[in-house]
Amino acid sequence: MSALTVLALAVGFVLLIGGGEVLVRGAGGLAATLGISPLVVGLTVVAFATSAPEFAVSVDAALSGYPGLAVGNVVGSNIANILLILGLTAIVAPLVATSRIxxxxxxxxxxxxxxxxxxxxxxxxxxxxxLLLFAGLVAYVVATIVISRKQDGGRAAAASEDPVGDGAGGGAARDAAAGDDAARDAAAGDDPAGGASAGETRSSGVASSHPVLVSSVFVVVGVALLVVGARLLVAAASDLASAWGMSDLVIGLTVVAVGTSLPEFATSVVAAIRGERDLAIGNIVGSNMFNIGAVLGMTSLITPIDVAPGAVRFDLPIMLAVSLALLPIAFTGMAIKRWEGLLFTGFYAAYVVYVVLQAADHDALDPFSAAMLWFVIPITALWLIGLATYELGLLRGRRQARARPVPAHDGATDTGTGGPG
Known part of the structure; x- marks a missing residue:
């Protein structure tokens, strides 16, 4: 491995991070002009922007004759997005999971x-x-934007009926919304007073207003930086694979996957710190869908992608299992708490250790695999099932409590004049 390879790897990472940041700013500015909510921005525009490095790397890798790197980049990025990026972000600031998510x-x-x-x-x-993957993504994005615009229009119409906020409908709705926000903040373990930072984000963060021309220039510059960075990263990664005797699939699952997930990490951490914690989760969930629908889908439209047997047997099922694990984690308390972030981060470390041990055919692979397969994973699965069951019980109890009729009050008893005077 030459110094030139290390330099190309470092410069490629820097260009990917810088390009992703510029693209996020430009895309967020364009989205703000459409009046889309922060959650939908995270699920669509920001998710696409932060997935642009994966797209650039995968297309370039497939065209350059490294299909394992193209698949490994997407699968590894999706695993890293949930376990590493969401995990570290939740450690920094517990994340709110909306009911829609x-x-x-x-x-x-x-x-x-x-x-x-x-x-x-x-x-x-x-x-x-x-074509199937890409069509599914397009249908999801269109449905998400259309439904969001209708809901925003309905809320605006309801607000216009009670502009002062003194009416029963408007005041109750706002009180209920405030109560929901406070409850979600309490579930996440944060101070509800953090709403001030959220307000600052809406005025100066991802959803801030930018002139259309400036935002368009940001998008073009960001894409250009991503393309150049992707070419450098693919070249350096292929050199590393040959120098270390590792397959391009392993390099894609680890080094390149983490590198191309750095824009998601930066976006999610900044969003969480500034109070846009639903955007932080939306960015990751949307990015994973874009990685599959746009990156894998559009790359295979350009050239068919060969998938290694090892990826079909292990890495793709792990990606599915990680996606499934996020559901009970987000469902319990409608938040991803710090201890859950630590759990995710620990599992990502275990996954990387397994990939490296398998690539090196190390003697420690068998005992490590046995420990994960027969102890760690089953215990974690049972724990998550128990937490989800407990949460379902709480929800059922709340519904039953709300459904109980309120007993009628006896005016005579209240005034203490039940008998004749």
């Missing part, structure tokens, strides 16, 4: 992971497979 977006992300595994079973992601 839990009921709609995470299950759709799981569905994308299932489809990706199914189309890869024959060892190739073909043109038709890519």
């Amino acid at each position: 839990v009921r709609v977006d995470i299950p759709i992300m799981v569905l994308f992971s299932v489809v990706a595994l199914l189309v890869a079973l024959d060892g190739t992601i073909s043109f038709l497979d890519g």
Whole structure:
């Protein structure tokens, strides 16, 4: 491994991070002009922008004859996004999971992971497979934006009916919304007073207003930086693979995957610190769907992608399992707490250790695999099932409490004049 390879790797990472940051700013400015909510911005525009490094790397790798790097980059990035990026972000600031994320977006992300595994079973992601993945993504984005615009329009109409806020409907709605926000903040373990930082984010963060021309220039410059950085990263990664005797799949699953996930990490941490904690989760969930639908889908539209048997047997199922694990984690307390972030980060470290031991055919691989397969994973699965069951019980109890009729009050008893005078 030469010094030139190390330099190309470092410069490629820097260009990817810088390009992703510039692209996020430009895309966020354009999205703000459409009046889209921060959560939808995270699920669509920001997710696409932060997935641009994966797209650039995968397309370049597939065209350069490194299909394992193209697949490993997407699969490794999706695993890193949930276990490492969401884990570290939750450690920095506990994350709020809205009901929409839990009921709609995470299950759709799981569905994308299932489809990706199914189309890869024959060892190739073909043109038709890519068309299916990309069409599913387009349908999701269109439905998300249309539904969001309708909901925002409905809320605006309701607000216009009670502009002063003194009416029963408007005041009650605002009180309920404030109560929900406070409850979510309490569940996440943070001070509800953090709303001030959230307000600052809306005025100066991802969803801030930018002139359309300036935002468009940001998008173009960001894409250019990503393309150049991707070419350098692919060249350096292929040199590393040959120098270390490792396959391009392993390099894609580890080094390149973490590198291309850095824009997601920067975006999610900044969003969490500034109070836009639903955007932080939306960015990761949306990015994973874009990685499968746009990166794998559009790359296979350009050229068919050969999938290594090891990826079909292990890495793609792990990606699906990680996506499934996010559902109960986000469902319990409608938040991702710090201890859950630590759990995710620990599992990512274990995953990387396994990938490296497998690539090196190390003697410690068998005992490590046995410990994970028979002890750590089953215990964690049972724990998550127990937490989800407990949360379902709490929700059922709240519904039953709300459904109970309120007993009628006796005026005579209240005034203490029940008997004749």
